[in-house]
Amino acid sequence: MSQIFAFGDSITWGCWDVNGGWADLLKKEIVQYLDNLSMDREIVFYNLGIPSNRTDQLIQRFKGEVDARFDDDNQERYFIFAFGANDAAFKIKEQVFRLSIDEYEANIRKIIELTKEYSDNIVFLNTTPVDESKTDGVLNPSKSRKNEYVDKYNEVLAKVCSEKGIGLIDINTEFKKNEYIKLLYEDGLHPNTKGHQVILDLMKEYLKDKGVIDWAVEK
Numbered sequence: 001m002s003q004i005f006a007f008g009d010s011i012t013w014g015c016w017d018v019n020g021g022w023a024d025l026l027k028k029e030i031v032q033y034l035d036n037l038s039m040d041r042e043i044v045f046y047n048l049g050i051p052s053n054r055t056d057q058l059i060q061r062f063k064g065e066v067d068a069r070f071d072d073d074n075q076e077r078y079f080i081f082a083f084g085a086n087d088a089a090f091k092i093k094e095q096v097f098r099l100s101i102d103e104y105e106a107n108i109r110k111i112i113e114l115t116k117e118y119s120d121n122i123v124f125l126n127t128t129p130v131d132e133s134k135t136d137g138v139l140n141p142s143k144s145r146k147n148e149y150v151d152k153y154n155e156v157l158a159k160v161c162s163e164k165g166i167g168l169i170d171i172n173t174e175f176k177k178n179e180y181i182k183l184l185y186e187d188g189l190h191p192n193t194k195g196h197q198v199i200l201d202l203m204k205e206y207l208k209d210k211g212v213i214d215w216a217v218e219k
Helices: 021-035 055-069 101-115 147-164 171-177 193-209
Strands: 002-008 043-049 076-082 122-125 167-169
Touching: 002 021, 002 055, 021 043, 021 193, 043 055, 055 101, 101 122, 101 147, 122 193, 147 167, 147 171, 167 193, 171 193
Parallel strands: 002 043, 002 076, 076 122, 122 167
Antiparallel strands: none
């Protein structure tokens, strides 16, 4: 059996998407894939996204979430992490980020350290771009979200992943290559259905490259 743990925030959880977001869509695709196999195989996928979650909150809940779902030491485990959007939100009144960039970096390093106790199959997704005409204190006057903030936190994530030899899926660049404004929900922050499909396609490609799933296999 293989276990896939997808940790994240509201984007992983699937906020505002009628289809449930990329993680729930991936779970459905895995179920359909297994249904098409003639061999006996089990892949269990967990959507562990929580709206508004930051990296510090993930660290607090990580071990409990994994241990509650721990099956067998001999099983393959894959960990997907998608964090940063809430860490990089700038609190306008206080003039500080929700988590400083140094705190974010330290937390990413801690997450990797904790995860390696269970598996070396680790991948991070960086943060999608935002529509600043809606996110820069407009729809939510208490917070400012700008692409320059997103880029800085994404750069730190890329640096740590490179240093530690951890996989990184660059969904930010993929969104920008595909007119990202059209991939965002009306709040300018969360992906819409088309945006979630872009992430889903990247995740399916990742699982195929890792040898977890050959999507072309049929009965």
